Amino acid sequence: MTLVEIAPPDFDVDAQILYATADNFTGAPIYARPGCYLHEEAAERLAAAIALAARQGLRLRIFDAFRPSEAQWKLWNHTPDPEFLSDPRIGSPHSRGAAVDLTLVDAEGRTLDMGTGFDDFTPLSHHGAPGLPAEAEANRFRLLGLMTTAGWDFYRNEWWHYHLFDNKRLPLLSDADAPAPMMRPEA
Numbered sequence: 001m002t003l004v005e006i007a008p009p010d011f012d013v014d015a016q017i018l019y020a021t022a023d024n025f026t027g028a029p030i031y032a033r034p035g036c037y038l039h040e041e042a043a044e045r046l047a048a049a050i051a052l053a054a055r056q057g058l059r060l061r062i063f064d065a066f067r068p069s070e071a072q073w074k075l076w077n078h079t080p081d082p083e084f085l086s087d088p089r090i091g092s093p094h095s096r097g098a099a100v101d102l103t104l105v106d107a108e109g110r111t112l113d114m115g116t117g118f119d120d121f122t123p124l125s126h127h128g129a130p131g132l133p134a135e136a137e138a139n140r141f142r143l144l145g146l147m148t149t150a151g152w153d154f155y156r157n158e159w160w161h162y163h164l165f166d167n168k169r170l171p172l173l174s175d176a177d178a179p180a181p182m183m184r185p186e187a
Helices: 040-055 069-078 134-149
Strands: 003-005 013-015 037-039 059-064 099-105 161-163
Touching (some): 099 134
Antiparallel strands (some): 003 037
């Protein structure tokens, strides 16, 4: 299976792969380098979402896409919470190249308010969470509308997570399947 690189000029996105930085829930980089890849079918659906967002003067900012199985284990070992992370023994849609974590940005590159940050593992991150400011709720609905219109399914506990329907038909992939390694070699 071929993973497609999600980067300009082919994909007009702002990729800020947070697991390649310490700016994630673990407080440490998970990836040695920020790769942004998707399965071919997911890449096609992302292109459709990019086009829909552009019609509204918006862009997509990607926080994570393909996640090697080795990275899923690191995340799970840090926080084994099945409400927000897939058990790596079952497999994550990210580890199939079939999921993307993202938000919307305006024409100036400012992130739209979604009420919480990425990887905020609280009930406020759930779709339809009560108590959000009206603007944040509207922005979440806008993202949900764009992504579902482009053919993506959503995960109800994370406003930022979208995946292919029936993604379990795809195999789990490791770092060796990436076009270029993303993980640090283990000593």
